[in-house]
Amino acid sequence: MKTAIISDIHSNLAALEAVLGDIDQKGVDRIICLGDIIGYGPDPVECVDLIAQRCEWSLMGNHDFGVLYEPTNFNTAAEQAAYWTRNQLDDAGKADTEAGMKRWEFLGRLRVRVGFDGFLCVHGSPRRPINEYIFPEDAINSPVKMEQIFENIDTHCLVGHTHVPGVFTNEPDFYPPGDLDGEYTIREDEKAVINPGSVGQPRDLDPRASYAVIEQDNGQAKVRFHRLEYEVDRTVQRIRENAHLSDWLGERLLEGR
Numbered sequence: 465m466k467t468a469i470i471s472d473i474h475s476n477l478a479a480l481e482a483v484l485g486d487i488d489q490k491g492v493d494r495i496i497c498l499g500d501i502i503g504y505g506p507d508p509v510e511c512v513d514l515i516a517q518r519c520e521w522s523l524m525g526n527h528d529f530g531v532l533y534e535p536t537n538f539n540t541a542a543e544q545a546a547y548w549t550r551n552q553l554d555d556a557g558k559a560d561t562e563a564g565m566k567r568w569e570f571l572g573r574l575r576v577r578v579g580f581d582g583f584l585c586v587h588g589s590p591r592r593p594i595n596e597y598i599f600p601e602d603a604i605n606s607p608v609k610m611e612q613i614f615e616n617i618d619t620h621c622l623v624g625h626t627h628v629p630g631v632f633t634n635e636p637d638f639y640p641p642g643d644l645d646g647e648y649t650i651r652e653d654e655k656a657v658i659n660p661g662s663v664g665q666p667r668d669l670d671p672r673a674s675y676a677v678i679e680q681d682n683g684q685a686k687v688r689f690h691r692l693e694y695e696v697d698r699t700v701q702r703i704r705e706n707a708h709l710s711d712w713l714g715e716r717l718l719e720g721r
């Protein structure tokens with residue numbers, strides 16, 4: 465069984481299209497999404513529709529939650545983007561009522577926690593599934609936090625939210641894909657938290673879109689991390705042309721931060 469894991473699309477249609485195209489060439493059995501479909505980027509309607517069509521399921525991220533309910537603890541650019549995103553979805557719903565209702569229903573039904581094949585899947589962390597960040601530096605600086613997080617996991621966990629790809633083990637340690645040659649075999653006798661990175665807003669100083677594929681075979685699971693160039697200028701230009709989205713949201717895409 466081959467599963468593509470995508471996360472943190474953030475309304476970046478150019479990145480999502482490129483990643484889905486790449487996934488299509490890898491013969492995966494299913495695609496799952498760890499949340500933050502929308503927020504920040506210029507194409508929320510198209511991204512929600514594509515995720516609804518192409519993914520077996522998606523989780524609720526803090527930005528999906530912020531657009532649906534209330535953007536709390538967001539910086540000004542993120543808050544503005546959340547309100548603008550909500551208006552976009554409303555306007556699209558006025559143009560096509562049925563499609564609009566389906567979109568809101570899809571977003572409203574996103575789950576915060578899903579178990580599949582031995583993996584616990586959450587957007588943020590097992591303790592606070594929507595909002596808590598598990599940062600790479602936590603493996604060194606916050607051993608108690610990491611211990612508590614691993615206490616909440618039976619075996620393996622998939623998370624998004626930080627936009628930084630890699631594997632946390634309960635040593636505790638963090639391995640970026642570069643240290644793993646892009647591939648990690650999950651041992652049965654260890655606990656691991658895996659982050660596929662972000663499709664639409666990478667923050668590890670590599671602007672390429674990030675995702676992962678998990679291959680399960682006879683109880684063994686292998687994670688392969690992928691990076692992909694996409695038409696980042698297309699998204700940056702759409703952000704620049706949009707008076708409601710801060711130019712900074714485009715600039716950070718060019719730098720991967």
Ligand code: ZN
Nearest residue numbers: 472500525625
């Ligand atoms: Zn995010």
